[in-house]
Amino acid sequence: MLLFKIFLFFSLLSSTLCHETFNSHLLPRPLIIQYPEDIESQFKEFHEEVKLQCTSWRFSVETNNLSPWKTIPVECGAYVKDYMMGRGYKVDLERVSNEAGVYAKSVELNGDGKDVWVFDIDETLLSNLPYYAEHGYGLEAFDPVQFDKWVSSGIAPAIEPSLKLYEKVLDLGFKVFLLTGRSEEQRSVTIENLTRVGFHSWDKLVLRDSEDHGKLAKIFKSEKRSKMVEEGYRILGNSGDQWSDLLGSCPAIRSFKLPNPMYYIP
């Protein structure tokens, strides 16, 4: 109804202006356009509605309710940008890091070197936000060539709350396994990037080998977790920004979903 009113307003406004052009022989009229009295409140209402719908869309992303999607809704472009660049994203990252830290501290480790925390890399330890800021925050469809170029630059900053959690779980005596959808060819640049921004040690860094290409992330990561469990490891915690990092076989005792409304990996 509101959308209809706004549409009607613009249609009338446009029709008034057109009328002006085509009837220049008419008597002069005052140059004051009579806006509907409540136009400001209607715009505010419209803005609130967009925010409500995009917040709801973001919930459905973060709860894994959506079917696979390739780009964010056009009408949520500004909303996602505001969220990612404003305090919303930071506050959410800090909260998930704190919650994970409280849990990590509460766990009694066995002390046999088999207690593991798994971390994903992209949008979990390293931030590709500088790349996505140049590509519409998810409005543009994923471009693997451009993205690989960005990855190979090796300049992705750390996600600071995750760095804090990583240091905490290492201090507590967890083994840290990094499990990423990046390919083996990106191993050295990934190590350089991680090291440069403060991630200095881990016990495994698992990337996609040639035989893993084409597998869904959920399948690939499940297989790798199963292997860890077969080797006698206990996966006590898992941090990832995609549900495909966390669901599937051999899930962690506790999984932590980091926010990411910019893209979806099945």
Add this chain to the structure above:
Amino acid sequence: MLLFKIFLFFSLLSSTLCHETFNSHLLPRPLIIQYPEDIESQFKEFHEEVKLQCTSWRFSVETNNLSPWKTIPVECGAYVKDYMMGRGYKVDLERVSNEAGVYAKSVELNGDGKDVWVFDIDETLLSNLPYYAEHGYGLEAFDPVQFDKWVSSGIAPAIEPSLKLYEKVLDLGFKVFLLTGRSEEQRSVTIENLTRVGFHSWDKLVLRDSEDHGKLAKIFKSEKRSKMVEEGYRILGNSGDQWSDLLGSCPAIRSFKLPNPMYYIP
């Protein structure tokens, strides 16, 4: 810093008023209190901050990042009430119902009567919002005696978007299984309540039997799903407001998390 400023403002205001009382012999002064110029914007900022923190808290609830919790944070009481009673909750319910409906329609059923959609009941098909509205929307700790009294009244309204989904999956030919943490003693009142508000048929209604009492919901529901799978059923969809409805063994091909920031069931 902002909280400190607001605290300081109230302290000064309070001290001014006290001063007035104890110095009534002073010369008359104008009865205009000089508010700090930016007090309105500071209150707005404070309100925005609470909203941001509570939205973040709600995300951590809906993504299952929190440790088991018994009541909502006191500072989020008004926020949760506004969400539940305003359009936020309705819009989220409609979105998850629509997404589930699109998926249900896209599934090719086998036609052997073994394709199943599982629904939880409380806060999924039936709404206990009238009860929680009387109990602080989650601010009060759960009271099983009071809650059972409400359940036995049998007047919980339908969650309309879920009723729509339920009718859709029945029309499409799914078997509908209801799997609830309610106890066997509540079977007849549950059937009466469901029927009264539009849920007229299902293929199984599974409640907690005496042997299930004391089990975590996640364990109880996993066991019941495993039994369904052993009987040859394929669980294609599952709708629930708690992660304990959806996670564990034999999960559905697609799970749909309905919003519920009022309580947590492990």
